[in-house]
Amino acid sequence: MPQEDWNRLVTWMDMNAPYLGEWPGERNEGLLKRRYDLHGRFSGAERNYVTMKDSLFRRSAGVSKPDAGKPIARTGGKSVPVPEPRNETLTVDLGDGVNMTFRRIPAGKFRMGNERETPAERPVSTVGIERPFWMGEAEVTLEQYRRFDPEYVNGWYDMHYKDQVRPGYDMDADPRFPVIRVPWARAMEFCRWLSGKTGKKVTLPTEAQWEYAARGGADTDFFFGERDADFSAYANLGDVTLKELAVSGVDPRPIKNPNRFWDFVPRDEKYNDGKLHLAPVKSYRPNAYGLYDMIGNAAEWTRSEYRPYPWKEGDGRNEGLDSHVPRAVRGGSWYDRPRRATSSWRWGYPGWRPVYNVGFRVIIED
Numbered sequence: 001m002p003q004e005d006w007n008r009l010v011t012w013m014d015m016n017a018p019y020l021g022e023w024p025g026e027r028n029e030g031l032l033k034r035r036y037d038l039h040g041r042f043s044g045a046e047r048n049y050v051t052m053k054d055s056l057f058r059r060s061a062g063v064s065k066p067d068a069g070k071p072i073a074r075t076g077g078k079s080v081p082v083p084e085p086r087n088e089t090l091t092v093d094l095g096d097g098v099n100m101t102f103r104r105i106p107a108g109k110f111r112m113g114n115e116r117e118t119p120a121e122r123p124v125s126t127v128g129i130e131r132p133f134w135m136g137e138a139e140v141t142l143e144q145y146r147r148f149d150p151e152y153v154n155g156w157y158d159m160h161y162k163d164q165v166r167p168g169y170d171m172d173a174d175p176r177f178p179v180i181r182v183p184w185a186r187a188m189e190f191c192r193w194l195s196g197k198t199g200k201k202v203t204l205p206t207e208a209q210w211e212y213a214a215r216g217g218a219d220t221d222f223f224f225g226e227r228d229a230d231f232s233a234y235a236n237l238g239d240v241t242l243k244e245l246a247v248s249g250v251d252p253r254p255i256k257n258p259n260r261f262w263d264f265v266p267r268d269e270k271y272n273d274g275k276l277h278l279a280p281v282k283s284y285r286p287n288a289y290g291l292y293d294m295i296g297n298a299a300e301w302t303r304s305e306y307r308p309y310p311w312k313e314g315d316g317r318n319e320g321l322d323s324h325v326p327r328a329v330r331g332g333s334w335y336d337r338p339r340r341a342t343s344s345w346r347w348g349y350p351g352w353r354p355v356y357n358v359g360f361r362v363i364i365e366d
Contacts, residue, residue, distance in 0.1 A: 141281055295342075330345070
């Protein structure tokens, strides 16, 4: 092919390859179906372009299990003592031996937001939680979610290399992993399903309920200290293990001492939380309310629309069901640095979008 034709083809790909599901807007379901049909016709495989699950890939080929190694020397801030949880628990039976445990979160007041972060977290205001509620002590797991959607898969996280023999890191390797890539709208369907099953009012937490519960009574950036605190025992965040995302080879393995061309993922190199990507829920210490993984592991949908502060409980941001409206996401994930995962940090995604590092937990309101 002449160079001019190659240039035209590459330009067309650059302009058209990003699928609508990656940008704000509505999903083009017709285009998506056409993409699946053509892939199936010419490759003989069925592929889900959200989860990257491929019907021809054999899981028995194995997946690299990175070794986080020994914790490195700590040079950052100190963690603060976290009180032992003393609040009530409630266990809900999901069937087939699968349960979900909730913690009683008391009513109270707190300072919501952070003047030291972005304009999205300002201005800080005093917010009251008028009524106690029950909150899932952990993020909804694959095992729990499959009681609602038996065929659901988290999918793969792509390896940062080309021409490899497997799709990436297996996010379904442990049923105790938090469920991810569940759109906000689907998470709300799960809540309605669980409400019908239990006879209780199950929903997603509002932003205020989420931040109040995440703080666990603390007024620091995290329930265990400030932003530079050692998070290794408390949260699965973007730590030194992300260096292992720099891989090479047809059967990719971590590069020893990679340069910045390969090793480009931002992280906090002072600490080692022992996990490269998802961890089974409750792998780290809980906050004073007995809640695990409020910081890190998977980020979490809230019920609230992603609107500017100051927080206004009664302005309708917690009531709408439009999946095209951005919804607030909290808590950060295994991929995020601490500064993007504090109790106050917030961002938003359209409610229809499945996101590779976002899951959810649910609450029960009396």
